[in-house]
Amino acid sequence: MRSWILIPADNEKALGAAAAAGADAVVIDLARPLPLAQQAAARTDAADWLRSHREQLVAHRRFERWVRIPGLDTPHWREDLDAAMAGSPHGIVLTHCRGTEDIRQLASVLYEIEDRLGLAANITRIVPQLGSSPACALALGRLADELHPRVAALTWDAVALARAIGARRLRGPGGRWSDPLAQVRGQLLLIAHAKAVGAIEYPYREVRDTDAGLRIAEAARADGFTGMFAIHPSQVAGINSAFAPVESEVSEAMKIVSAFATNPGASILTVGDRRVGPADLAHAKRLLGED
Incomplete structure (x- = not known):
């Protein structure tokens, strides 16, 4: 999926417009800190929105429904998760993910909730938001x-990391990420491709500068990211355009998928002048929308 739009759960107007944003995934954001009363109302609104958009029979463009929850080191993450799962989302974006143990713990809780709600086991997917502190960044390799x-898929949190290290900027000359952030971003990208999962770029915060936003989305795609977060509907079209596969990519992906279909059970095949394996097949299917 190319475009992932974050929608504040406490913003009624944004919730009402979310389905028409044109994004491949709408992510209802419960991770933003709110007063307790407002957070409770946001949970209810999020669950109602998820339920009301579970069936998209008349939608002109189908999209996945995700929810972003706070990290497992926060006091109310379980309440947020329970509210989200009441609307049976496609997946959960976990903020401030500290590593494999957090993912394992969330997966275990999801299994219990799926069983209680009568959902298929393991149907709810996870996108961890990684590298939000120096310790989290150093644990990425695991x-x-x-x-x-x-x-x-994997994603990251540039602002949280910058704050954690006391950085005064996200980007340096030419719009390039500053060195510590670039290191985390690059490592995440490599791990995602090594594990044949998506890599989702951090959103561009200056929503009024659409030209710069498009350039940054194009740069993320050129670097190997498979999608990008948006924080405003005006950014979605640019992200979809930047991450749309070109004809040569589609052609090569079709050849890879066809080769493995013709040779079931094969682990390594030659396609053109390349040796391709399971990771290449997963990438090809994702590009063709078959994942």
């Missing part, structure tokens, strides 16, 4: 050895 099968 994901390359062990990544839970529920994980559909």
Whole structure:
């Protein structure tokens, strides 16, 4: 999926417009800190929205329904998760994910909730938001050895990391990420491709500068990201355009999928002048929308 739009759960107007944003995934955001009374109302609104958009029979463009929850080190994450699961979302974006143990714990709780609600086991996927502190950033490498099968993609939190290290900027000359942030971003990207899952770029915060937003989305795609978050509907079209596959990519993906379909059980095949394996097949299917 190319475009993921974050929608504040406490913003009634934004919730009402979310389905028409044109994004591949609408992510209802319960992770934003709110007063307790407002957070309770936001949970109810999020669950109602998820239920009301579960069936998209008349929608001109189908989209997935996700929910973003706070980290497992916060006091009310379970209440947020329970509210989200009442609307049977496609998946959960976990903020401030500290590593494999957080993912494993969330997966275990999801299994219990799925069983209680009568949902298919393991149907709810996870996108961990990684690298939000120096300790989390240094633990990233462990994901390359062990990544839970529920994980559909990886993403990161540039602002949280910058705050954690006292950085005064996100980007340096030419719009390039500052060195510590670039290191986390690059490592996440490599792990995602090594594990054949999606890599979702951090959103561009200056929503009024659409030209710069498009350039940044194009740069993320050129670097190997498979999608990008938006924080406003005006950003979605640019992200969809930037991440749309070109003809040569579609052609090569079709050849890879066809080769493995013709040779079931094969682990390595030659397609053109390339040796391709399971990760290449997963990437090809994702590009063709078959994942």
